[in-house]
Amino acid sequence: xxxxxxxxxxxxxxxxxxxxxxxxxxxxxxxxxxxxxxxxxxxxxxxxxxxxxxxxxxxxxxxxxxxxxxxxxxxxxxxxxxxxxxxxxxxxxxxxxxxxxxxxxxxxxxxxxxxxxxxxxxxxxxxxxxxxxxxxxxxxxxxxxxxxxxxxxxxxxxxxxxxxxxxxxxxxxxxxxxx
Amino acid sequence: xxxxxxxxxxxxxxxxxxxxxxxxxxxxxxxxxxxxxxxxxxxxxxxxxxxxxxxxxxxxxxxxxxxxxxxxxxxxxxxxxxxxxxxxxxxxxxxxxxxxxxxxxxxxxxxxxxxxxxxxxxxxxxxxxxxxxxxxxxxxxxxxxxxxxxxxxxxxxxxxxxxxxxxxxxxxxxxxxxx
Numbered sequence: 001x002x003x004x005x006x007x008x009x010x011x012x013x014x015x016x017x018x019x020x021x022x023x024x025x026x027x028x029x030x031x032x033x034x035x036x037x038x039x040x041x042x043x044x045x046x047x048x049x050x051x052x053x054x055x056x057x058x059x060x061x062x063x064x065x066x067x068x069x070x071x072x073x074x075x076x077x078x079x080x081x082x083x084x085x086x087x088x089x090x091x092x093x094x095x096x097x098x099x100x101x102x103x104x105x106x107x108x109x110x111x112x113x114x115x116x117x118x119x120x121x122x123x124x125x126x127x128x129x130x131x132x133x134x135x136x137x138x139x140x141x142x143x144x145x146x147x148x149x150x151x152x153x154x155x156x157x158x159x160x161x162x163x164x165x166x167x168x169x170x171x172x173x174x175x176x177x178x179x
Numbered sequence: 180x181x182x183x184x185x186x187x188x189x190x191x192x193x194x195x196x197x198x199x200x201x202x203x204x205x206x207x208x209x210x211x212x213x214x215x216x217x218x219x220x221x222x223x224x225x226x227x228x229x230x231x232x233x234x235x236x237x238x239x240x241x242x243x244x245x246x247x248x249x250x251x252x253x254x255x256x257x258x259x260x261x262x263x264x265x266x267x268x269x270x271x272x273x274x275x276x277x278x279x280x281x282x283x284x285x286x287x288x289x290x291x292x293x294x295x296x297x298x299x300x301x302x303x304x305x306x307x308x309x310x311x312x313x314x315x316x317x318x319x320x321x322x323x324x325x326x327x328x329x330x331x332x333x334x335x336x337x338x339x340x341x342x343x344x345x346x347x348x349x350x351x352x353x354x355x356x357x358x
Binding site: 002003004005006008009010012014028029032033034036037038039041043045047048049050051052053054055056057067078092093097101102104105106107108109111112113115116117120127129130149150166167168169171174175176177178179 | 181182183184185187188189191193207208211212213215216217218220222224226227228229230231232233234235236246257271272276280281283284285286287288290291292294295296299306308309328329345346347348350353354355356357358
Protein backbone atom coordinates (compact mmCIF):
# COMPACT_ATOMS: atom_id res chain seq x y z
CA UNK A 1 0.00 0.00 0.00
CA UNK A 2 1.60 3.23 -1.18
CA UNK A 3 1.66 6.31 1.00
CA UNK A 4 -0.08 9.44 -0.23
CA UNK A 5 2.05 12.58 -0.47
CA UNK A 6 0.32 14.09 2.56
CA UNK A 7 1.09 10.96 4.56
CA UNK A 8 4.72 11.16 3.49
CA UNK A 9 5.26 14.78 4.48
CA UNK A 10 3.47 14.26 7.77
CA UNK A 11 5.40 11.07 8.57
CA UNK A 12 8.91 12.18 7.63
CA UNK A 13 10.72 13.41 10.71
CA UNK A 14 14.24 13.59 12.05
CA UNK A 15 15.06 10.26 13.66
CA UNK A 16 17.70 10.29 16.40
CA UNK A 17 17.44 6.71 17.60
CA UNK A 18 18.36 3.96 15.16
CA UNK A 19 18.26 0.20 15.39
CA UNK A 20 21.38 -1.57 14.11
CA UNK A 21 19.42 -3.24 11.32
CA UNK A 22 21.30 -2.57 8.07
CA UNK A 23 19.54 -0.85 5.19
CA UNK A 24 18.99 -3.22 2.27
CA UNK A 25 21.13 -2.43 -0.78
CA UNK A 26 18.01 -2.39 -2.96
CA UNK A 27 16.49 0.34 -0.81
CA UNK A 28 19.65 2.44 -1.00
CA UNK A 29 19.48 2.08 -4.76
CA UNK A 30 15.86 3.19 -4.79
CA UNK A 31 16.80 6.28 -2.80
CA UNK A 32 19.40 7.45 -5.29
CA UNK A 33 17.09 6.64 -8.19
CA UNK A 34 14.60 9.07 -6.65
CA UNK A 35 17.31 11.72 -6.30
CA UNK A 36 18.11 11.21 -9.97
CA UNK A 37 14.70 12.64 -10.91
CA UNK A 38 15.11 15.86 -8.89
CA UNK A 39 14.73 18.95 -11.07
CA UNK A 40 17.66 21.39 -11.19
CA UNK A 41 18.55 24.66 -12.89
CA UNK A 42 19.11 23.98 -16.60
CA UNK A 43 19.04 20.30 -15.67
CA UNK A 44 22.59 20.77 -14.34
CA UNK A 45 22.21 18.07 -11.64
CA UNK A 46 24.99 19.69 -9.60
CA UNK A 47 25.38 16.95 -7.03
CA UNK A 48 27.45 13.94 -6.13
CA UNK A 49 26.32 11.40 -3.54
CA UNK A 50 28.37 9.06 -1.36
CA UNK A 51 26.33 6.29 0.22
CA UNK A 52 28.44 4.96 3.07
CA UNK A 53 27.45 1.88 5.04
CA UNK A 54 28.60 -0.53 7.72
CA UNK A 55 32.15 -0.39 9.09
CA UNK A 56 33.22 1.93 6.30
CA UNK A 57 30.96 4.58 7.83
CA UNK A 58 33.42 5.15 10.68
CA UNK A 59 34.88 8.27 9.04
CA UNK A 60 31.44 9.79 8.54
CA UNK A 61 30.47 9.18 12.16
CA UNK A 62 33.76 10.69 13.30
CA UNK A 63 33.20 13.79 11.18
CA UNK A 64 29.71 14.16 12.67
CA UNK A 65 30.88 14.23 16.29
CA UNK A 66 31.17 17.93 17.03
CA UNK A 67 30.90 19.36 20.53
CA UNK A 68 28.91 16.42 21.77
CA UNK A 69 26.32 16.67 19.04
CA UNK A 70 25.10 13.85 16.81
CA UNK A 71 26.09 11.05 19.22
CA UNK A 72 23.00 9.15 18.06
CA UNK A 73 24.65 8.60 14.69
CA UNK A 74 26.92 5.95 16.25
CA UNK A 75 24.08 3.44 15.87
CA UNK A 76 23.00 4.48 12.41
CA UNK A 77 23.87 1.96 9.67
CA UNK A 78 23.99 4.22 6.60
CA UNK A 79 24.84 7.79 5.65
CA UNK A 80 24.45 9.60 2.39
CA UNK A 81 26.78 12.54 1.89
CA UNK A 82 25.40 15.21 -0.45
CA UNK A 83 28.11 17.14 -2.27
CA UNK A 84 27.44 20.23 -4.37
CA UNK A 85 29.39 20.23 -7.61
CA UNK A 86 30.14 23.03 -10.05
CA UNK A 87 26.96 23.53 -12.09
CA UNK A 88 27.01 23.75 -15.85
CA UNK A 89 24.26 26.12 -16.95
CA UNK A 90 22.97 26.85 -20.44
CA UNK A 91 24.86 29.42 -22.45
CA UNK A 92 23.15 32.78 -22.10
CA UNK A 93 22.16 32.02 -18.54
CA UNK A 94 25.64 31.03 -17.42
CA UNK A 95 26.96 34.32 -18.73
CA UNK A 96 24.49 36.37 -16.75
CA UNK A 97 24.54 34.69 -13.36
CA UNK A 98 27.11 33.01 -11.20
CA UNK A 99 27.02 29.37 -12.22
CA UNK A 100 26.54 28.32 -8.60
CA UNK A 101 23.58 30.61 -7.98
CA UNK A 102 21.09 27.79 -8.12
CA UNK A 103 23.17 24.78 -7.10
CA UNK A 104 22.46 25.02 -3.39
CA UNK A 105 18.71 25.22 -4.03
CA UNK A 106 19.05 22.16 -6.23
CA UNK A 107 20.88 20.18 -3.55
CA UNK A 108 18.15 21.11 -1.06
CA UNK A 109 15.60 19.72 -3.50
CA UNK A 110 17.62 16.52 -3.97
CA UNK A 111 17.74 15.93 -0.22
CA UNK A 112 13.94 16.28 -0.09
CA UNK A 113 13.50 13.70 -2.80
CA UNK A 114 15.82 11.40 -0.83
CA UNK A 115 14.16 11.78 2.56
CA UNK A 116 10.63 11.49 1.19
CA UNK A 117 11.52 8.36 -0.76
CA UNK A 118 13.12 6.97 2.41
CA UNK A 119 9.87 7.57 4.28
CA UNK A 120 8.06 5.85 1.43
CA UNK A 121 10.30 2.80 1.97
CA UNK A 122 9.71 2.67 5.73
CA UNK A 123 13.13 4.15 6.50
CA UNK A 124 13.99 6.96 8.89
CA UNK A 125 16.37 9.82 8.21
CA UNK A 126 18.01 12.76 9.89
CA UNK A 127 19.35 15.64 7.80
CA UNK A 128 22.63 16.85 9.30
CA UNK A 129 24.33 20.11 8.39
CA UNK A 130 26.75 20.21 11.26
CA UNK A 131 30.01 18.26 10.73
CA UNK A 132 33.75 18.56 10.22
CA UNK A 133 33.66 19.46 6.56
CA UNK A 134 37.41 19.26 6.07
CA UNK A 135 37.51 15.74 7.48
CA UNK A 136 34.76 14.59 5.13
CA UNK A 137 36.22 16.36 2.10
CA UNK A 138 39.63 14.80 2.68
CA UNK A 139 38.27 11.31 3.25
CA UNK A 140 36.18 11.51 0.08
CA UNK A 141 38.94 13.08 -1.98
CA UNK A 142 36.85 16.09 -2.99
CA UNK A 143 38.24 18.93 -5.06
CA UNK A 144 38.13 22.52 -3.84
CA UNK A 145 35.07 23.25 -5.97
CA UNK A 146 33.06 20.41 -4.41
CA UNK A 147 31.30 21.27 -1.15
CA UNK A 148 29.78 18.84 1.32
CA UNK A 149 26.38 20.39 2.00
CA UNK A 150 24.43 17.86 4.03
CA UNK A 151 24.73 14.34 5.40
CA UNK A 152 21.59 12.26 5.72
CA UNK A 153 21.61 9.56 8.40
CA UNK A 154 19.52 6.68 7.08
CA UNK A 155 18.23 3.57 8.82
CA UNK A 156 15.43 1.98 10.80
CA UNK A 157 14.15 3.53 14.01
CA UNK A 158 14.37 1.61 17.25
CA UNK A 159 11.13 -0.16 18.19
CA UNK A 160 8.52 2.18 19.57
CA UNK A 161 10.03 5.37 18.15
CA UNK A 162 7.10 7.75 18.03
CA UNK A 163 5.86 10.16 15.42
CA UNK A 164 6.10 13.66 16.90
CA UNK A 165 3.68 16.45 16.19
CA UNK A 166 5.16 19.00 13.79
CA UNK A 167 5.93 22.41 15.22
CA UNK A 168 5.67 25.02 12.47
CA UNK A 169 4.66 28.61 11.87
CA UNK A 170 1.06 29.15 10.85
CA UNK A 171 0.55 29.58 7.14
CA UNK A 172 -0.58 33.17 7.78
CA UNK A 173 2.88 33.94 9.17
CA UNK A 174 4.73 33.12 5.97
CA UNK A 175 2.24 33.44 3.11
CA UNK A 176 0.66 36.47 1.46
CA UNK A 177 -2.11 35.86 -1.06
CA UNK A 178 -2.22 38.63 -3.65
CA UNK A 179 -5.12 38.58 -6.07
CA UNK B 180 -6.96 7.76 -5.90
CA UNK B 181 -3.70 9.09 -4.46
CA UNK B 182 -0.48 9.06 -6.47
CA UNK B 183 2.46 7.06 -5.15
CA UNK B 184 5.69 8.98 -4.57
CA UNK B 185 7.28 7.33 -7.61
CA UNK B 186 4.36 8.44 -9.75
CA UNK B 187 4.71 11.99 -8.44
CA UNK B 188 8.43 12.34 -9.17
CA UNK B 189 8.01 10.79 -12.59
CA UNK B 190 5.00 12.98 -13.45
CA UNK B 191 6.25 16.36 -12.20
CA UNK B 192 7.79 18.25 -15.08
CA UNK B 193 8.29 21.85 -16.17
CA UNK B 194 5.12 22.98 -17.93
CA UNK B 195 5.51 25.79 -20.46
CA UNK B 196 1.99 25.82 -21.91
CA UNK B 197 -0.86 26.75 -19.59
CA UNK B 198 -4.59 26.92 -20.07
CA UNK B 199 -6.26 30.05 -18.68
CA UNK B 200 -8.22 28.03 -16.14
CA UNK B 201 -7.65 29.65 -12.75
CA UNK B 202 -6.24 27.61 -9.89
CA UNK B 203 -8.81 27.03 -7.17
CA UNK B 204 -8.11 28.92 -3.94
CA UNK B 205 -8.43 25.66 -1.98
CA UNK B 206 -5.65 24.11 -4.05
CA UNK B 207 -3.37 27.11 -3.51
CA UNK B 208 -4.01 26.73 0.20
CA UNK B 209 -3.12 23.06 0.04
CA UNK B 210 0.15 23.93 -1.67
CA UNK B 211 1.30 26.28 1.06
CA UNK B 212 0.17 23.84 3.73
CA UNK B 213 2.54 21.31 2.19
CA UNK B 214 5.36 23.87 2.19
CA UNK B 215 4.67 24.45 5.87
CA UNK B 216 5.83 20.90 6.66
CA UNK B 217 9.18 21.24 4.88
CA UNK B 218 12.09 20.51 7.23
CA UNK B 219 14.69 23.27 7.71
CA UNK B 220 17.88 23.85 9.66
CA UNK B 221 16.99 24.22 13.36
CA UNK B 222 13.38 24.43 12.17
CA UNK B 223 14.15 28.02 11.13
CA UNK B 224 11.64 28.00 8.24
CA UNK B 225 13.56 30.79 6.50
CA UNK B 226 11.01 31.50 3.80
CA UNK B 227 8.21 33.82 2.85
CA UNK B 228 5.77 33.03 0.02
CA UNK B 229 3.72 35.36 -2.14
CA UNK B 230 0.94 33.60 -4.03
CA UNK B 231 -0.06 35.98 -6.81
CA UNK B 232 -3.06 35.31 -9.05
CA UNK B 233 -5.22 36.78 -11.78
CA UNK B 234 -4.77 40.38 -12.90
CA UNK B 235 -2.58 41.12 -9.91
CA UNK B 236 0.03 38.80 -11.41
CA UNK B 237 0.94 41.41 -14.04
CA UNK B 238 4.03 42.56 -12.12
CA UNK B 239 5.30 39.00 -11.75
CA UNK B 240 4.88 38.29 -15.47
CA UNK B 241 6.66 41.54 -16.29
CA UNK B 242 9.57 40.64 -14.01
CA UNK B 243 9.83 37.24 -15.71
CA UNK B 244 10.20 38.64 -19.25
CA UNK B 245 13.95 38.74 -19.73
CA UNK B 246 15.62 38.59 -23.11
CA UNK B 247 12.65 36.89 -24.70
CA UNK B 248 12.56 34.10 -22.12
CA UNK B 249 9.54 32.93 -20.17
CA UNK B 250 6.94 34.23 -22.66
CA UNK B 251 4.78 31.23 -21.86
CA UNK B 252 4.12 32.69 -18.41
CA UNK B 253 1.72 35.22 -19.99
CA UNK B 254 -0.98 32.53 -19.96
CA UNK B 255 -0.23 31.17 -16.51
CA UNK B 256 -2.87 32.04 -13.89
CA UNK B 257 -0.83 31.81 -10.68
CA UNK B 258 2.73 32.37 -9.44
CA UNK B 259 4.28 31.66 -6.11
CA UNK B 260 7.32 33.75 -5.28
CA UNK B 261 9.73 32.05 -2.86
CA UNK B 262 11.69 34.52 -0.76
CA UNK B 263 14.58 33.53 1.48
CA UNK B 264 14.47 35.26 4.86
CA UNK B 265 17.15 35.67 7.52
CA UNK B 266 17.31 32.34 9.35
CA UNK B 267 17.28 32.14 13.13
CA UNK B 268 19.39 29.19 14.19
CA UNK B 269 19.80 27.63 17.62
CA UNK B 270 22.33 29.23 19.92
CA UNK B 271 25.59 27.31 19.68
CA UNK B 272 25.04 26.61 16.02
CA UNK B 273 24.32 30.22 15.08
CA UNK B 274 27.60 31.22 16.71
CA UNK B 275 29.62 28.76 14.69
CA UNK B 276 28.19 29.15 11.20
CA UNK B 277 26.82 31.95 9.11
CA UNK B 278 23.12 32.03 9.88
CA UNK B 279 22.30 31.84 6.17
CA UNK B 280 24.46 28.79 5.52
CA UNK B 281 21.48 26.48 5.29
CA UNK B 282 18.68 28.81 4.21
CA UNK B 283 19.12 28.32 0.49
CA UNK B 284 19.06 24.52 0.87
CA UNK B 285 15.88 24.93 2.91
CA UNK B 286 14.20 27.03 0.23
CA UNK B 287 15.13 24.43 -2.36
CA UNK B 288 13.43 21.82 -0.21
CA UNK B 289 10.32 24.01 0.20
CA UNK B 290 10.01 24.40 -3.56
CA UNK B 291 10.13 20.60 -3.93
CA UNK B 292 7.34 20.16 -1.42
CA UNK B 293 5.32 22.73 -3.37
CA UNK B 294 5.84 21.28 -6.83
CA UNK B 295 5.24 17.69 -5.73
CA UNK B 296 2.05 18.66 -3.92
CA UNK B 297 0.98 20.55 -7.05
CA UNK B 298 1.50 17.39 -9.10
CA UNK B 299 -0.51 15.51 -6.49
CA UNK B 300 -3.38 17.97 -7.07
CA UNK B 301 -3.29 17.63 -10.85
CA UNK B 302 -1.57 20.99 -11.32
CA UNK B 303 1.45 21.81 -13.45
CA UNK B 304 4.39 23.96 -12.45
CA UNK B 305 7.54 25.52 -13.82
CA UNK B 306 10.35 26.53 -11.47
CA UNK B 307 11.85 29.82 -12.67
CA UNK B 308 15.14 31.24 -11.44
CA UNK B 309 15.58 33.83 -14.11
CA UNK B 310 13.79 37.16 -13.49
CA UNK B 311 14.28 40.83 -12.73
CA UNK B 312 14.94 40.45 -9.03
CA UNK B 313 14.91 44.16 -8.30
CA UNK B 314 11.51 44.59 -9.92
CA UNK B 315 10.05 41.75 -7.83
CA UNK B 316 11.70 42.93 -4.61
CA UNK B 317 10.39 46.45 -5.05
CA UNK B 318 6.87 45.36 -5.94
CA UNK B 319 6.73 43.07 -2.91
CA UNK B 320 8.33 45.59 -0.58
CA UNK B 321 11.12 43.25 0.48
CA UNK B 322 13.89 44.33 2.80
CA UNK B 323 17.54 44.05 1.83
CA UNK B 324 17.94 40.83 3.79
CA UNK B 325 15.10 39.11 1.92
CA UNK B 326 16.07 37.50 -1.38
CA UNK B 327 13.74 36.31 -4.11
CA UNK B 328 15.11 32.85 -4.91
CA UNK B 329 12.61 31.21 -7.22
CA UNK B 330 9.22 31.83 -8.79
CA UNK B 331 6.97 28.86 -9.45
CA UNK B 332 4.46 29.22 -12.29
CA UNK B 333 1.37 27.23 -11.31
CA UNK B 334 -1.68 26.26 -13.31
CA UNK B 335 -3.30 23.70 -15.56
CA UNK B 336 -1.63 22.53 -18.74
CA UNK B 337 -3.30 23.06 -22.09
CA UNK B 338 -5.19 20.01 -23.34
CA UNK B 339 -2.94 17.34 -24.74
CA UNK B 340 0.24 18.56 -23.04
CA UNK B 341 2.43 15.49 -22.96
CA UNK B 342 4.58 13.93 -20.31
CA UNK B 343 8.18 14.04 -21.53
CA UNK B 344 10.76 11.39 -20.82
CA UNK B 345 13.24 12.55 -18.19
CA UNK B 346 16.78 13.18 -19.32
CA UNK B 347 19.17 12.60 -16.44
CA UNK B 348 22.64 11.31 -15.69
CA UNK B 349 22.90 7.63 -14.89
CA UNK B 350 23.05 6.86 -11.19
CA UNK B 351 26.59 5.55 -11.69
CA UNK B 352 27.67 9.03 -12.79
CA UNK B 353 26.75 10.71 -9.52
CA UNK B 354 26.73 8.04 -6.81
CA UNK B 355 29.53 6.18 -5.08
CA UNK B 356 28.58 3.31 -2.79
CA UNK B 357 31.17 2.85 -0.07
CA UNK B 358 30.77 -0.18 2.17
